[in-house]
Each structure stands twice: as C-alpha cells, then as structure tokens.
Amino acid sequence: MLSLKKYLTEGLLQFTILLSLIGVRVDVDTYLTSQLPPLREIILGPSSAYTQTQFHNLRNTLDGYGIHPKSIDLDNYFTARRLLNQVRALDRFQVPTTEVNAWLVHRDPEGSVSGSQPSSGLALESSSGLQDVTGPDNGVRESETEQGFSEDLEDLGAVAPPVSGDLTKEDIDLGAGREIFDYSHRQKEQDVDKELRDGAEQEDTWPGEGAEALARNLLVDGETGESFPVQFPADISSITEAVPSESEPPGLQNNLLSPLLTGTESPFDLEQQWQDLMSIMEMQAMEVNTSTSEVLYNAPPGDPLSTNYSLAPNTPINQNVSLHQASLGGCSQDFSLFSPEVESLPVASSSTLLPLVPSNSTSLNSTFGSTNLAGLFFPPQLNGTANDTAGPELPDPLGGLLDEAMLDEISLMDLAIEEGFNPVQASQLEEEFDSDSGLSLDSSHSPSSLSSSEGSSSSSSSSSSSSSSSASSSASSSFSEEGAVGYSSDSETLDLEEAEGAVGYQPEYSKFCRMSYQDPSQLSCLPYLEHVGHNHTYNMAPSALDSADLPPPSTLKKGSKEKQADFLDKQMSRDEHRARAMKIPFTNDKIINLPVEEFNELLSKYQLSEAQLSLIRDIRRRGKNKMAAQNCRKRKLDTILNLERDVEDLQRDKARLLREKVEFLRSLRQMKQKVQSLYQEVFGRLRDENGRPYSPSQYALQYAGDGSVLLIPRTLADQQARRQERKPKDRRK
DNA sequence: ATATCTTGTCATTCT
DNA sequence: AGAGAATGACAAGAT
Numbered sequence: 001m002l003s004l005k006k007y008l009t010e011g012l013l014q015f016t017i018l019l020s021l022i023g024v025r026v027d028v029d030t031y032l033t034s035q036l037p038p039l040r041e042i043i044l045g046p047s048s049a050y051t052q053t054q055f056h057n058l059r060n061t062l063d064g065y066g067i068h069p070k071s072i073d074l075d076n077y078f079t080a081r082r083l084l085n086q087v088r089a090l091d092r093f094q095v096p097t098t099e100v101n102a103w104l105v106h107r108d109p110e111g112s113v114s115g116s117q118p119s120s121g122l123a124l125e126s127s128s129g130l131q132d133v134t135g136p137d138n139g140v141r142e143s144e145t146e147q148g149f150s151e152d153l154e155d156l157g158a159v160a161p162p163v164s165g166d167l168t169k170e171d172i173d174l175g176a177g178r179e180i181f182d183y184s185h186r187q188k189e190q191d192v193d194k195e196l197r198d199g200a201e202q203e204d205t206w207p208g209e210g211a212e213a214l215a216r217n218l219l220v221d222g223e224t225g226e227s228f229p230v231q232f233p234a235d236i237s238s239i240t241e242a243v244p245s246e247s248e249p250p251g252l253q254n255n256l257l258s259p260l261l262t263g264t265e266s267p268f269d270l271e272q273q274w275q276d277l278m279s280i281m282e283m284q285a286m287e288v289n290t291s292t293s294e295v296l297y298n299a300p301p302g303d304p305l306s307t308n309y310s311l312a313p314n315t316p317i318n319q320n321v322s323l324h325q326a327s328l329g330g331c332s333q334d335f336s337l338f339s340p341e342v343e344s345l346p347v348a349s350s351s352t353l354l355p356l357v358p359s360n361s362t363s364l365n366s367t368f369g370s371t372n373l374a375g376l377f378f379p380p381q382l383n384g385t386a387n388d389t390a391g392p393e394l395p396d397p398l399g400g401l402l403d404e405a406m407l408d409e410i411s412l413m414d415l416a417i418e419e420g421f422n423p424v425q426a427s428q429l430e431e432e433f434d435s436d437s438g439l440s441l442d443s444s445h446s447p448s449s450l451s452s453s454e455g456s457s458s459s460s461s462s463s464s465s466s467s468s469s470s471a472s473s474s475a476s477s478s479f480s481e482e483g484a485v486g487y488s489s490d491s492e493t494l495d496l497e498e499a500e501g502a503v504g505y506q507p508e509y510s511k512f513c514r515m516s517y518q519d520p521s522q523l524s525c526l527p528y529l530e531h532v533g534h535n536h537t538y539n540m541a542p543s544a545l546d547s548a549d550l551p552p553p554s555t556l557k558k559g560s561k562e563k564q565a566d567f568l569d570k571q572m573s574r575d576e577h578r579a580r581a582m583k584i585p586f587t588n589d590k591i592i593n594l595p596v597e598e599f600n601e602l603l604s605k606y607q608l609s610e611a612q613l614s615l616i617r618d619i620r621r622r623g624k625n626k627m628a629a630q631n632c633r634k635r636k637l638d639t640i641l642n643l644e645r646d647v648e649d650l651q652r653d654k655a656r657l658l659r660e661k662v663e664f665l666r667s668l669r670q671m672k673q674k675v676q677s678l679y680q681e682v683f684g685r686l687r688d689e690n691g692r693p694y695s696p697s698q699y700a701l702q703y704a705g706d707g708s709v710l711l712i713p714r715t716l717a718d719q720q721a722r723r724q725e726r727k728p729k730d731r732r733k
Numbered sequence: 734a735t736a737t738c739t740t741g742t743c744a745t746t747c748t
Numbered sequence: 749a750g751a752g753a754a755t756g757a758c759a760a761g762a763t
Contacts, residue, residue, distance in 0.1 A: 632755055
C-alpha cells in the first residue's frame with residue numbers, strides 16, 4: 001500500500017523530473033517501455049527511502065534504535081546503488097568489458113538496468129522502422145535524443161542543487177515577548193511580530209561562515225557530469241557476450257569463421273539494434289564538431305581496414321561491395337536494410353553468395369541446406385557475373401554501415417560525446433563523481449546513513465565546523481547529517497540562560513546538540529547560529545493568552561543595558577520567548593524532544609496552569625512539525641538529486657552500451673573481412689581437372705559443419721539462399 | 734518593486 | 749485514542 005501510494009504520489013513528479021532532466025526523449029522512452037521495471041524501481045527506491053527517516057528522533061537515533069521499520073527495504077536499495085556506483089567506477093577504470101557485463105548481469109536480479117536490456121530496448125524502439133532506418137524520422141528523433149543526452153550531461157554538471165547557503169540570517173524577534181500573548185487573532189499576532197521586528201536591532205550579519213562553508217560544500221557535491229570511461233578494447237569475450245546469440249545455423253559450422261562468429265546474431269535483433277545504433281550514431285556524429293566529422297568521414301587512404309582487402313583486379317567492385325559480400329549470411333540479412341547505398345549498388349552479385357545446394361550430394365544438401373551462411377563468402381570479384389535475381393535479396397549487409405570510416409567515426413563520436421571533457425575536466429569530474437557517489441550513498445537518508453552519521457556523530461560533531469570545512473567528501477556526510485534534523489533552533493540559549501529545569505535529561509540533550517552540529521539548522525547549538533529560519537508563530541493557543549504572563553518586554557528594551565542578555569534574547573525563538581514569558585520551567589528542547597512518557601513525567605512534576613500547558617503542547621507540536629517539514633523538504637530535495645543521479649547513471653549506461661556495441665561491430669566486421677580474404681585465397685587456388693581456376697560466377701565455396709569446404713555450383717547455392725531467406729521473413733510475420 | 738527562495742506553521746491524513 | 753510522521757498549502761521574511 002505504501003509503495004503504491006508512493007508510486008502514485010511521487011511517480012508523476014519523478015517522471016516529470018526525469019523527462020526534464022533527460023532532455024526531451026532521450027532513451028527514457030526505451031527505458032520506460034522496455035525497462036520499466038528497473039526504472040520504476042530506481043525511481044521508487046529513493047522515494048521509498050524517504051519514508052523512514054526519523055532524523056528528528058535523535059534520541060532514538062542516539063540510542064541506536066532510530067531505524068524505522070519502513071526502512072527495512074532500504075538496504076536493498078542502497079546496496080544496489082552502491083553496487084551500481086561501483087560498477088560505474090569500474091567502468092571508468094576501464095575494466096574489461098566482460099567484467100562489466102558480469103556486473104550488470106548481477107544487477108539484473110535487483111531490477112536494475114542490465115547489460116542486455118538496452119539492446120532489447122533498442123530493438124524494441126526500432127522495431128517499427130526497419131525500412132527507414134536512415135529515414136529522416138528516425139534520424140531526427142535520435143538526434144534529438146542524443147542531443148538532449150549530451151547536453152544533459154553538461155547541464156547536469158551545472159545542475160548542482162542550489163543549496164541555500166544563507167542559513168545564518170534569521171528573524172530577530174527581539175520584541176516577541178511583548179506581543180505574543182495576543183493569540184486571539186493570528187493577524188494580530190503577525191502584526192505585532194512585524195512591529196517587533198521593526199523595532200528590533202538591525203543585526204543581519206551573523207557569524208555564518210560555518211554555515212556558508214557548509215553550503216559551499218553542499219554545492220561542491222559531485223552532481224556534475226562525469227567523465228566517461230575510455231573505450232573498451234574490443235575483446236572477444238565481450239563480443240560473444242554482447243552479440244545476441246542466436247540459433248546457430250544447423251548444419252553449418254564455418255570453419256573459416258572465427259570462433260567468435262560461430263554464434264551468429266539474431267538477424268532481426270541485430271538489425272533493429274543496428275538501426276537504432278546507426279541512427280543514433282549518425283546523430284551523434286552530427287553533434288560533434290564538423291571538422292572532426294569530416295576527418296572521420298574521409299577515411300585516410302592508408303586505412304588498413306579499408307585497403308587491406310583489395311579485390312581481385314578483374315573486379316571493378318568498390319570496397320564497399322567487397323565488404324558487403326564478405327559478410328556472413330546472417331549478417332547480411334541483418335544489415336541489408338541498413339545500407340540503402342548498398343542496395344543501390346549494382347552489386348546484385350551479392351546474390352551469388354547464396355548458399356549452395358549441392359545437387360548431387362546428400363551430404364552437401366544436409367550441409368548447405370541448413371544455412372545461407374555457406375555461400376556468403378564469395379569474393380566480390382566473383383560476384384560480377386552473379387545472377388541479378390538474388391541481388392536484392394542479399395544487399396550488402398555491412399557495406400554502408402560498417403564502412404570503416406564510419407565505424408571510426410561512430411567510435412570517435414561516441415567518445416567525443418561521452419568523454420567530451422578534456423582530461424583535466426575528466427579527472428575533476430572523476431573526483432566529483434566519486435564524492436558524488438559518496439553523497440548518493442551517504443546522503444540517501446537511509447537508516448544506514450543515519451546510523452553511520454550516528455556512529456560518527458561524536459567525531460564529526462566534536463569539531464563544530466567539520467562539515468563546513470571539509471571537502472566535497474564531507475559535504476556528502478554533512479548533507480546526510482542534515483537529514484537528522486533536530487529541533488534545536490529554539491532553545492539552546494534558553495538553556496544557557498535558564499538552565500534551570502534540567503530534569504536529568506541533560507546528557508541526552510547534549511548528545512542531541514552535538515549531533516545537531518551536522519545540520520546547518522542545527523548549528524543552533526551554537527548560540528550565535530541559533531536563528532535559523534523564521535519563527536512565525538501565527539496562532540498561539542488562546543489559552544496562552546494570559547496576559548498576566550506577559551513577556552518581560554522591559555528586559556528586551558533594556559537591550560542597550562544588557563547587551564549580553566539582549567543578544568541571547570535575539571537568539572530565542574518566539575516559542576522560547578513565549579515559554580519564558582509563561583515561565584515554563586523547562587526548555588523548549590525538552591518540550592519538543594522528550595519522549596512522550598518523559599514529557600508527561602516532566603509536566604507532572606510541575607504545577608502548570610492551563611495556559612502553560614497549552615503553550616507547551618503548542619510548542620511541542622510546532623517543534624515536531626517544524627522538524628517534520630525540514631525533513632520533508634530534505635527528502636524532496638534528495639529525491640530530485642537522486643533522480644538526477646539516476647538519469648546520469650542511465651545515460652552513462654547507455655553511452656557505455658553504445659560504445660560496446662560499436663566495438664563489437666567493429667570486431668565483427670574485421671572478422672568478416674578476414675573470412676572474405678580467406679575465401680578469396682582458397683577459391684583462387686582451386687583448379688579444375690584442367691588446371692584452370694573456377695569461375696566465381698559458376699562456383700562457390702560452401703562451408704560445412706564438419707569443417708570441410710565444398711565447392712558447389714552457384715545455382716544451387718542461389719536456390720539454397722533463396723530458401724533460407726524466406727524462412728526468416730515468414731518468421732517475422 | 735517584484736520575483737523567487739527559505740522557513741515556519743497549520744491542516745490534514747496516515748501510521 | 750493519542751502521538752507523531754508526512755506533506756500540501758500558505759504566509760512572512762530574505763534575497
């Protein structure tokens with residue numbers, strides 16, 4: 001029930017924040033659709049985390065019983081977050097892809113974004129755009145997305161929560177005492193308060209260095225964007241891991257293929273992902289400064305990948321074509337849609353790649369019939385005479401897409417986008433992120449954070465300015481400490497001044513006070529910092545109106561005489577003034593913070609008038625509510641911050657996955673090129689009984705599952721290819 | 734003078 | 749039933 005409520009009440013806010021933070025659509029679309037559960041969890045995590053705080057219950061906290069039952073599930077949440085952050089840290093340190101993926105896999109059960117999810121998400125997203133992969137629609141959309149993304153990365157850096165550092169300015173309710181007893185009308189009270197304020201001394205400058213410093217620390221927190229990990233070296237394990245493995249071609253195991261390619265990708269998955277990827281990448285490329293793009297586009301002539309695989313002299317086929325034709329069958333299908341340019345090429349020859357079906361050999365039949373992979377590796381030059389019919393069916397798969405230059409570009413674009421910071425910035429961001437992660441962990445206001453703060457309260461509070469003087473790392477801690485809002489603004493001076501009624505609660509009180517140091521508002525433990533916030537006490541209980549107990553305005557007016565007392569008076573909240581005026585025999589802190597039993601006990605020890613009791617109850621109520629409001633606001637802020645972080649995390653994940661994808665594709669392409677060259681070499685060495693080379697247009701090599709390579713008539717291969725092609729299409733429906 | 738932010742308070746609901 | 753937490757709304761003061 002609680003979660004439902006939370007979800008409903010905060011879902012909108014969070015969703016909105018998410019969207020706004022992400023820019024327009026980013027891939028939140030994707031996440032929301034295909035990864036809703038994890039995202040929801042992420043979103044709800046923080047919110048649910050807020051239901052538990054009992055920062056105010058310092059007593060319990062100090063006693064070690066401050067964990068609210070509701071907070072039980074926080075452990076999971078924060079553990080997940082911590083792990084996530086660790087993963088990201090690893091990412092940044094260029095941990096091998098495989099390792100990262102393993103981490104992500106671990107995350108899955110926790111509902112976080114898994115390594116494989118993005119892929120599916122992308123696939124989903126692009127499922128409808130198979131034909132217009134490069135269409136303007138897709139491109140524009142992705143461009144928006146990516147633009148928003150990159151911009152957000154920067155923006156987020158500057159979005160550091162504007163924490164008000166001005167905690168030192170406060171009301172100076174010097175005269176509060178002289179009017180507060182007209183409780184009958186709130187307005188009247190307000191007027192009087194105003195009057196009093198006017199008469200109050202103009203002491204606006206409080207020694208607030210501590211608070212300001214603290215605020216600065218808060219600002220320092222690493223809400224900024226962060227550096228992105230360097231590209232992973234395309235490593236095989238990661239490739240196999242990331243490439244959606246699919247049913248392997250039944251009878252075919254291409255020996256010539258690298259083991260990496262044995263598990264062929266699911267054509268459609270890959271295709272869709274490719275669509276997505278390519279469109280995204282194109283957009284990214286557009287984002288990057290044009291000069292870079294141009295450089296990238298104009299692949300250097302010496303580019304090994306683009307030139308190494310020269311085609312046979314007799315084939316005037318451009319490299320693109322060769323590349324296309326070198327691709328695996330499965331891949332050819334996968335990417336055929338992505339290469340409009342390829343389709344336009346006269347290379348219909350690709351059809352020649354159709355698997356061959358040996359007419360005279362059952363073994364061949366069984367072998368080749370299983371997949372069109374077999375005939376994929378006809379050397380480009382061989383395709384020149386290939387039949388045209390098959391052409392459209394097997395447009396060059398990678399040609400347009402995997403053009404080396406393009407790949408490089410993609411990769412660089414990706415890097416540029418994700419690591420678009422100079423090294424210095426990156427390092428800075430790195431640090432900030434570290435501190436940030438600390439913040440996210442510690443400031444999450446989880447019970448654990450509370451307890452931690454509790455554990456360190458003595459040390460941190462021992463130096464009143466520890467939080468304010470420490471670096472960003474401590475900013476987080478101070479921030480988290482902030483969560484432990486105590487109601488201390490009222491009565492420190494009161495205590496100093498009228499340290500009377502101490503009902504043996506002093507020890508705890510002192511503890512509480514020390515803890516309060518963590519919170520700006522709790523700096524009130526320092527007399528001169530006590531005036532945090534206003535103190536509009538609108539409607540006091542009429543019962544407190546007893547004018548008989550009018551505050552001693554005289555003393556206030558005697559400020560000139562007794563500077564000290566005046567100063568102390570100014571530190572007092574209205575409730576304190578009222579309490580003093582009503583001669584309440586104990587401090588407001590006790591009134592507010594004592595447990596009910598002790599509170600009642602305390603009351604019973606004194607003979608209090610109705611007015612006094614009423615005032616005390618009001619003070620307690622207001623004090624409690626004040627803390628609650630502070631906590632509530634903190635939670636809100638933290639929710640936003642956490643969402644911000646979540647967005648960054650998601651963006652980082654996305655960028656990383658895209659990076660990995662590019663690497664995988666690059667490796668895949670290299671493999672295909674190697675296979676093609678091998679094919680050419682083997683085919684070129686074959687001689688018929690007359691010692692003449694086979695015509696590529698009439699024969700093709702087919703790889704059998706047992707590792708053998710067979711030479712079969714191309715017509716058979718074409719037939720086989722067509723047969724193979726139809727299946728996936730039907731399946732698609 | 735105005736807009737915005739911060740804080741305290743109240744009212745209300747929920748635990 | 750009462751205490752208290754949570755939170756929306758409002759107002760006052762500060763910036």
